[in-house]
Every structure is written in C-alpha cells, then in structure tokens.
Amino acid sequence: MRTLTLELLWYKSLTSSVFRFFLEAVRVLEVARFSQSTLYLYMETNPNPNPNPPPVRSKMLRQSSLAPEGEENAAEAEAELEAEAIDSRLRLMYLANEGDLEGIKELLNSGTDVNFQDIDKRTALHLAACQGSTDVVQLLIDHKAVVDAKDRWGSTPLADAVYYKNHGVIKLLEKHGAKPPMAPMHVQNAREVPEYEIDPSELDFSNSVDLTKGTFRIASWRGIKVAVKTLGEEVFSDDDKVEAFRDELALLQKMRHPNVVQFLGAVTQSSPMMIVTEYLPKGDFCSYLKRKRSLKPIVAVKFALDIARGMNYLHEHKPEAIIHRDLEPSNLLRDDSGHLKVADFGVSKQLKFANTVKENRPITSQDASWRYVAPEVYKNEEYDTKVDVFSFALILQEMIEGCPPFSTKPENEVPKLYVSNERPPFRAPNKNYAHGLKELIQECWRDEPFKRPTFRQIIVRLDDINNQLAQNRRWKIGDINCFRNLEAFMKRNLLYQLEVRKLSVAGFCCAKSLQLDAFPVMSDLNDSKAECR
Known part of the structure; x- marks a missing residue:
C-alpha cells in the first residue's frame, strides 16, 4: 500500500x-504571438541531438531592410515543425528583438554565440538595430558582435537602423566602425560622383514625419526642410534598371518649372539610396479636395491650369518627353502661394526612340492608382503622353463634383469600367461647370488616345474659360458696385432730406419763439404811443 x-x-x-x-x-x-513575432525552428526530431544543429530562422516583428516584401520560402512552409524545445540561439534572437537585457546577458554568459546567424543569415545585432534598442546593441557589441554582418539580402545592422530611422543606433554602430553598404550606383573615382550627390550625413531625420502615402519623409538639409524619398533595392535589381535610374536623375537635375516640384539632389553612393526634393508644407491636393469637396469653377480652372502647365513642360521636354503615368491628386502638391506642382515621378517613362512605350508586365495597384489610370495602361497596351491627359480629365471633374471618380465602386473595378467606355457621371448642377469645361473633360477622357487633346491645346482652352470667368466676375463686381453706389447715393439723399427737415422744423420753432417773445414789446410800444397822444 x-x-x-x-x-x-x-x-x-x-x-x-x-x-x-x-x-x-x-x-x-x-x-x-502577442508581439507578432513568429518563431521558426528547423531541427531534426532526433533523440540524439546533432552536435552541429541545422540553421534556425527567426522571423521577427521587423525584417531586413532589403528583404522583398511578402517573400516566403516554399521550403519554409513545408519544413515548419513544432519546436519541442527552444534553442538558446533562437532565444537570443527573440530576446534581442524584445530588448530583454538581462535575458541576453544570461545567454551570452552561458556561451551562446553572439554572432549566430539564422537561415537568412541575420544576427541578433540585426534585430536589435531594427528595433532601435541602443542598450542591446551596445551589449552585443561589447560581446564582440560583428557590426558589418550581412544577411542573405546584403543588409547590415547599420542599413537596417537607417531604414527604420533609429538614429541612436546609427550613431552607435558608426562609432564602432560600421560602414554604410555600397550602393548599386557607387563609383570608385571621386571625380565620377555626380553633381547632384548629397552626403547622407547632412540629412537630419530627428523630427522626421511621413508624407504622401508614406513614401516621403521630412528632413532638414543645410538649414532648410526637404522631402526625402527612400528607394527600395527592388528598383536596382539589374544593371538596366540602375542605368535607367541614373538617366532619370540626370534628367531631373535639369528640370526647372514653377509647376513641377524641384529636384535638389540624391544619395546614390551609399545605401539606402534617396531622392531629395523641395518640401511643400501645404501638403498634397488629395487632402485639400477632401477638406474642400466641390470647388468653385474659377478656383478649379486655376488649379487645372497649374497641372496642365506642369504636364505640358514634361511632355514637351527635349530631347525626351516624360510621361508621368501616375497623375493623381496625391501626386500634386501645393506651394506657399496655393499653386499646384506636379510631383513623384516614381513610375515615369521617357520617350526616347519611339512615340509609345509598353510595360514589361501588367501594372498593379502598387504601381499606380487604378482610379485614375487610362484604359490602355490597364490593358497593358502601348501608350503615350495621352495617358496623362486621361488622368487629368478625371482630376478636373473631381474638383467640380467633389468626389473621386466612381467613388462608390471598389478601386480594382474602376479600370474595368474605363475599358468598357464608361465614365464618371456628371451630377453637379450645370452652373458649376463653366462654359466649355464639361466638353473639355469629355474630350480628354476619350477612349481613343489620339483623339484626346495635348496639354498645349488644353492650356489654350482653359485660358479662354478662365478669361470668360474673370470677365463675368468683373461684370458681377461692377453690378454690385453700381448698386452699392446707388444705395450710398440714396442714403446720402435721404440724410440730406432729413437734415433739411430738421432745419425747417428748427427754424419754424425758432420763429415761433421769437414771435411770442416779441408780443409784450409790441404791447408796450402801443401803450407808449397812446400816452403820447
């Protein structure tokens, strides 16, 4: 028992x-799981552990700055196994991600390799740099962590810290000898560095704020605020793309127009590469339209002229015309005076040796906004500058209607409507459309590109409409002033009459008073005359 x-x-x-x-x-x-950190362990289920265990993947909250978004290894899905125990190396990666100093110290003191790399060749220092944990970074460096370790995408802890804007970690890594990775456009000869090159150390992101779709950030450069766009490595996946981007920067350097955002320079000799442009504090036109809704005709026409002038400059640029291809309200910025400037040529195309271009693959919603894209682009056909004219028509109509084109439809369905030759309906009263404006919109969004007008022709039409609106405005102001003058005259006349009446009444009262006072005197005179007789 x-x-x-x-x-x-x-x-x-x-x-x-x-x-x-x-x-x-x-x-x-x-x-x-709560911290959105998924742990993957690739180990053989063997009662006798392998003295050289296979590599481990740690897929934490933040990934490599150079890793393609959404990439998944096919073998990973098949090899995913439930962990029977948590490997000390994997724990080190996890704790570095979480910023657990005491836990990291315990693991390192017990002999865990500080430079262990997972299946993606990422180290604990990579994860700490991503999270911005300066204390953890310092601890790992003190234990001989390699500061320039590269993951399988070629990203270093410093590159990750720059990508995630962790400025304290950047300074700490640079202090311990970390070097920015070479950019695809890096040149060995200092004389070959382009004129537009900007030293990344001159860009201060201390008070960085995201702008325009999150693709741009505010920075301080040489005492002024600038907008900075960080470019992903997918832009430079092959030599042809690098060469095309180099040509584009050389082109941007020469562009000067009051209705085109000013290019100031670029970072091309170190990663991540960046484009620096002027900063326009009034924000993008999309936000403005959301606040204002429908615009008055004269205001809409003035904005339309700004867009048309900027686009005409791009289309008539020599020797190569420039197609924007992503013309939409969020890519139009307002300057201090309220005028619009065309911005963000991220997907722009140059017409070099042909009058048309064609995409290598069908566009996606990441490439451009489907709500403003021309049908020939959506169908992956050859296209020319007239795709921007189509987008312009939709923006102009949105200014008057007060809502985006086909606003009640999901964005992925809108281009199908354009392909079937459907266009956003005109719901605003006819008085909201100046004479000739509705007809211009309809011409600009014609299905056949060759029937759409050029921006040079559009400017002439808009100038005529604007002059007519200004003339009508002058007539209205003249009529109002006339009525105001008449009203003022009548008021003055009325006041004059009132004053005359007041004077008349005052004079009458004064006379009566004099007459009454004079009666005793006259009586006395009569008495005196009687006595004399």
Whole structure:
C-alpha cells in the first residue's frame, strides 16, 4: 500500500513538472504571438541531438531592410515543425528583438554565440538595430558582435537602423566602425560622383514625419526642410534598371518649372539610396479636395491650369518627353502661394526612340492608382503622353463634383469600367461647370488616345474659360458696385432730406419763439404811443 502511495506521489510530481513545463512553453509562444513575432525552428526530431544543429530562422516583428516584401520560402512552409524545445540561439534572437537585457546577458554568459546567424543569415545585432534598442546593441557589441554582418539580402545592422530611422543606433554602430553598404550606383573615382550627390550625413531625420502615402519623409538639409524619398533595392535589381535610374536623375537635375516640384539632389553612393526634393508644407491636393469637396469653377480652372502647365513642360521636354503615368491628386502638391506642382515621378517613362512605350508586365495597384489610370495602361497596351491627359480629365471633374471618380465602386473595378467606355457621371448642377469645361473633360477622357487633346491645346482652352470667368466676375463686381453706389447715393439723399427737415422744423420753432417773445414789446410800444397822444 505504501509503495503504491509513493508511486502515485511520484507520478503526480512528474505530471506536475511536465504540466508546468508545458504551461511555460505555451506562455512563451503566446508572448511571441502577442508581439507578432513568429518563431521558426528547423531541427531534426532526433533523440540524439546533432552536435552541429541545422540553421534556425527567426522571423521577427521587423525584417531586413532589403528583404522583398511578402517573400516566403516554399521550403519554409513545408519544413515548419513544432519546436519541442527552444534553442538558446533562437532565444537570443527573440530576446534581442524584445530588448530583454538581462535575458541576453544570461545567454551570452552561458556561451551562446553572439554572432549566430539564422537561415537568412541575420544576427541578433540585426534585430536589435531594427528595433532601435541602443542598450542591446551596445551589449552585443561589447560581446564582440560583428557590426558589418550581412544577411542573405546584403543588409547590415547599420542599413537596417537607417531604414527604420533609429538614429541612436546609427550613431552607435558608426562609432564602432560600421560602414554604410555600397550602393548599386557607387563609383570608385571621386571625380565620377555626380553633381547632384548629397552626403547622407547632412540629412537630419530627428523630427522626421511621413508624407504622401508614406513614401516621403521630412528632413532638414543645410538649414532648410526637404522631402526625402527612400528607394527600395527592388528598383536596382539589374544593371538596366540602375542605368535607367541614373538617366532619370540626370534628367531631373535639369528640370526647372514653377509647376513641377524641384529636384535638389540624391544619395546614390551609399545605401539606402534617396531622392531629395523641395518640401511643400501645404501638403498634397488629395487632402485639400477632401477638406474642400466641390470647388468653385474659377478656383478649379486655376488649379487645372497649374497641372496642365506642369504636364505640358514634361511632355514637351527635349530631347525626351516624360510621361508621368501616375497623375493623381496625391501626386500634386501645393506651394506657399496655393499653386499646384506636379510631383513623384516614381513610375515615369521617357520617350526616347519611339512615340509609345509598353510595360514589361501588367501594372498593379502598387504601381499606380487604378482610379485614375487610362484604359490602355490597364490593358497593358502601348501608350503615350495621352495617358496623362486621361488622368487629368478625371482630376478636373473631381474638383467640380467633389468626389473621386466612381467613388462608390471598389478601386480594382474602376479600370474595368474605363475599358468598357464608361465614365464618371456628371451630377453637379450645370452652373458649376463653366462654359466649355464639361466638353473639355469629355474630350480628354476619350477612349481613343489620339483623339484626346495635348496639354498645349488644353492650356489654350482653359485660358479662354478662365478669361470668360474673370470677365463675368468683373461684370458681377461692377453690378454690385453700381448698386452699392446707388444705395450710398440714396442714403446720402435721404440724410440730406432729413437734415433739411430738421432745419425747417428748427427754424419754424425758432420763429415761433421769437414771435411770442416779441408780443409784450409790441404791447408796450402801443401803450407808449397812446400816452403820447
């Protein structure tokens, strides 16, 4: 009986220990899931552990700055296994991501390799740099972490820190000898560095704020605010793209127009590469339209002229015309005086040797806004400058209607409507459309590109409409002034009449008073005359 009791107690104790271990494992996994950190362990389920265990992947909250978005390894999905135990190396990666100093110290003191790399060749220092944990970065460096370790995409801890704007970590890594990775456009000869090159150390992101779709950030450069666009490595995946981008920068350097955002320079000799442009504090036109809704005709026409002039400059640029291809309200910025400037040539095309261009693949919603894209682009056909004219028509109509084209439809369905030759309906009253404006819009969004007018022709038409509106405005102002003058005259005349009446009444009262006062005198005179007789 006693033996049975001891066995039961032993079994209960063993069960309790296993249960506690199971709860602890569940707790760790739940914490990892709560922090959006998924842990992957690639290990053989072998009772005799391999002295050289296979690599481990740690897919944490923040990934490599150079990793393609949404990339998944096909082998990863098949090899995903439930972990029977948490490897100390994997724990180091996890704790570096979480910023757990004490836990990291314990692991490093127990002999865990500080420079362990997972299946993507990422180290604990990569993860700490992504998260901006300066204390963890310092601790890892003190334990001989390699500061320039590269992951399988070629990203270093410094590149990750720059990408995630962790300025404290950047300074710390540079202090310990970390070097920015070479950019695809890097040149060895200093004389070959382009004129537009900007030293990235001159860009201060201390008070950085995201702008325009999150693709631009505010920075301070040589005492002025600028807009900075960071470019992903996918832009430079091959030599042809690098060469095309180099040509584009050389082109941007020469562009000067009051209705085109001014290019100031670029970072091309180190990663990440960046484009620096003037900063326009009044924001994009999309936000403005959301606030204002429908615009008055004279205001809409003035904005339309700004857009048309900027686009005409691009289309008539020599020797190559420039197609924007992503013309939409969010890519139009307002300057201090309220005028519009065309911005963001991220997907622009140059017409070099042909009058048309064609995409290598169908466009996606990441390439351009489908709500403003021309049908020939959506159908992946050859296209020319007239695609921008189509987009312009939609923006002009939006100014008057007060809502985006086909605003009640999902964005991915809108281009299909354009392909079937459907256009956004005109719902605003006819008085909101100046004479000739509705007809111009309809011409600009014609299905056949060659039937759409050029921006040079559009400017002439808009100038005529604007002059007519200004003339009508002058007539209205003249009529109002005339009525105001008449009203003022009548008021003055009325006041004059009132003054005359007041004077008349005052004179009458004064005369009566004099007459009454004179009566006793006259009586006395009569008495005196009587006495004399």
